Amino acid sequence: MSPYLIYGVIVLIFIFISIATGGSAFQEPTTTTASKFNVMLDQGDVDRVVVYNKSEAEVYLTKKALADKRYEKVSKDMLDRESKGPHYTFEIGNDEIFQTKLEKAVQEGKLKEYNFQMKNNWTDIFLTLLPIIVIVGVWIFIMRRMSGGGAGGGGGQIFNIGKSKARLFDEKTDIKTTFKDVAGLEGAKEEIQEIVEFLKNPEKYTNLGGKIPKGALLVGPPGTGKTLLAKAVAGEAKVPFFSLSGSDFVEMFVGVGASRVRDLFKQAKEKAPAIIFIDEIDAVGRARGKNNFSGSNDERENTLNQLLTEMDGFGTNSHVIVLAATNRADVLDKALMRAGRFDRQIFVDLPDIRERKEIFEVHLAPLKKVENLDTDFLAKQTPGFSGADIANVCNEAALIAARKEKTAVDKQDFLDAVDRIVGGLEKKNKIVTPEEKKAIAIHEAGHATVSWMLEHAAPLVKVTIVPRGQSLGAAWYLPEERLIVRPDQMLDEMCATMGGRAAEFVTFGKISTGALSDLEKVSKQARAMVTIYGLNEKLGNVTYYDSSGQSEYSFSKPYSEETAKVIDEEISELIEGQYQRAIKILEENKDKLNQLADILIDKEVIFKDDLEAIFGKRPFDKNLQEETA
CATH class of the missing domain: 1.20.58.760 (Peptidase M41)
Known part of the structure; x- marks a missing residue:
């Protein structure tokens, strides 16, 4: 687009504003004082007065007064046209005394009319900011045209589309989840805690010749606490913790996923020692070459290749640990699972009866429940339940108790909640012969x-x-x-x-x-x-x-x-x-x-x-x- 056309559009917008506002948008009223206004009023130079919010008065002069040299400065607007006003403005004192003065002036014929109004400042603010908004909008448009219309390069575009979307947690961030909030999962917690300890005190391990593991993969059914474990790591670790989802790498533009991986590891290396957590890594780590019958370049494969290189390539840094979570480990690429990348696979299984009791005690803490509630009984009644299921049971029990106008949640409410979750909602109004x-x-x-x-x-x-x-x-x-x-x-x-x-x-x-x-x-x-x-x-x-x-891909x-x-x-x-x-x-x-x-x-x-x-x-x-x- 020609720049002259852009300038022409801007000029037309300003002209439209001028016409729509009667020229007042291009002229600011001159500030005066109450004493000078009294002189103008006594001499009959004031045509009308508008008082806004009982505090600010705007003065419109008569045509005869505007022809006088005394008011030469306010008689013309910015476009050298006759100014329609307001010509002066000033702050009033007592609004009742000022109104009495205006009434007397009207009776004496020195003032045509006056009016008290409530002023809406949004119009003025909009009209003030509109030229700036127009200029910024035109500038963004030009910069997008200059960037070639595509945002698919690296991380240097104007909108930073290639930048990592990872959220950073550090000592300044208020993360309340700790390992105390993670009930059960003793084996998984032990391995995760060891990684945190390594970053806090690496000499304890390196003195014996050990090396820090590159990554740990949390594998298990949905709702067993994989993401919760990562939150606990963020709360416990005194090192920077980058958290994001595997789908954050996926974008419609070519090269963006790989660029975001590079930028993520670059940020982590700058703040090393650091931890990166990728939730639902199967979104980007699926085995390469499967279900790709198009023969075209696969953006997801490029992203995975970059991730593999960053985790264990020539330029990797040993003080960045990658944690990842998935419930579909069978679809992950073998190169991602090998030693040197994800050195440890931590299986987070469904809780047993002892662990369910601990999980119940965590989720029961904020509830108003009856005294001596048997958590052993509740744990026995929920075989095969995950941690998320148990949290749902506790919440459902509280809702059921509230529906029954109870002051505390009791044993029967939990049994009803289990029935509701396992069997579904009762349909007592269903017609059965x-x-x-x-x-x-x-x-x-x-x-x-x-x-x-x-x-x-x-x-x-x-x-x-x-x-x-x-x-x-x-x-x-x-x-x-x-x-x-x-x-x-x-x-x-x-x-x-x-x-x-x-x-x-x-x-x-x-x-x-x-x-x-x-x-x-x-x-x-x-x-x-x-x-x-x-x-x-x-x-x-x-x-x-x-x-x-592999059998699902076999014919x-x-x-x-x-x-x-x-x-x-x-x-x-x-x-x-x-x-x-x-x-x-x-x-x-x-x-x-x-x-x-x-x-x-x-x-x-x-x-x-x-x-x-x-x-x-x-x-x-x-x-x-x-x-x-």
Whole structure:
């Protein structure tokens, strides 16, 4: 664009402002005093007066007065036109006395009119700043044109698009999270603390000839506390801590990701010793060459290549440690995972019962709860829950207690919160016919009966036929926390899961679609037994599981068509065998099954005590207190 055209546009804008404001935008009124105004008023030179906010008066002179040489300075504006005013301005004292003076002048014919108004300063501010805004806008436009229209170079563009987006935490930043706030995760905390200690006191390690690790990768399921650990490092470390997400490197412009990586490590090296934390590193660290069928240059690969070079290349600095977190370690590039880059892989697993108790105590601290709340009981009721799930339970319990107008959160509120999170919201207004209610009750009673009769099935906690979420009924169990699982344990669990459909068959002689989730669970478990864990006698000790994740990119199955047929047959045989086993158990206890279903229809919710009243004490019950001691 021609600069002359830009200048012309600016001139037109100023002319438009002048016309819109009657020329007043190009003329500032002259400041005067109250005594001089009195002289002008007595001589009849004042046409009208406008008082703003009872403190500032603007004076408009008559045309006759403007022709006088005494007012020559205020008679013309900046464009040498006749000034329309205001010509003078001054601060008034007492507004009531000043108004009385103006009224008297009007009565004597020395003043045409006066007016008191509230002044809105925003218009004046806008008109004052508008020329500056226009000039700055034109300057930015010119600079963008000069930069070639692309922001894809390095870090030197006008808008710093290649600069790192990392947030810096140091001793000046108020980070309240420390290792005390991280419950459980003892092994992960120990390794992370060692890295922090190395940066605080490197001589302790280097005196023995050791070297600082280049990086540590936090791997684990979602919600287990990987990012929380990094926050604790930021709170504990007395060194600069750079935090950002893997997606912060990704940009539509070519070369920006690599530029941001260079800039990030440059900043870290300047402040070394320092820590860099990259959350969700799989956004940029995915294995190269996969799913890239376009054949074109991949910006993400360039970013990863730059990251690999910075972590362990010719110009690297040994006093910059990289922490990263991901729950998808299987998709990361092998070059990123090798020793010398991420020297340590710290697995952050789901908490066990002891760690869940510690996590509960952390999240219960800010809640108003009843005295002597049993945290051991709460930990037992939440098997498989992550730290984020437990935080959600505590928050949900507080909300439930507030909904019930309670002054403190009690044990029942936590149980309701677990039910809400696991099963979904109760839908008591859902229309269920008596026949459907009977079928649901028989189905759930079948689950409860079979699980009660089997040694390795999870002990029952609660059964309900109140619809929750997508399900029409639900049963809650308290599974054992096993590190290894044996075939007889898996078969008992499958049999208990098939108990619902089996109860329908035993009672009504026909089945329904209500067992969909049961069939899905059993099918997955049976397939795992046959194809993953090598627990099938016919197939033998073989697994088709690929922990590296490479099989998802393969176009062929790791077994033949004959083996596929055997797998399908064995899976079907496993499921049907446990289904027939469940039918046999229920036929032997048909009276008790119907009795339990009648109680369910009546109460809608039954507990362990109701089953004990019908079946007697369960002979397989284990004391969980002894297991956790």
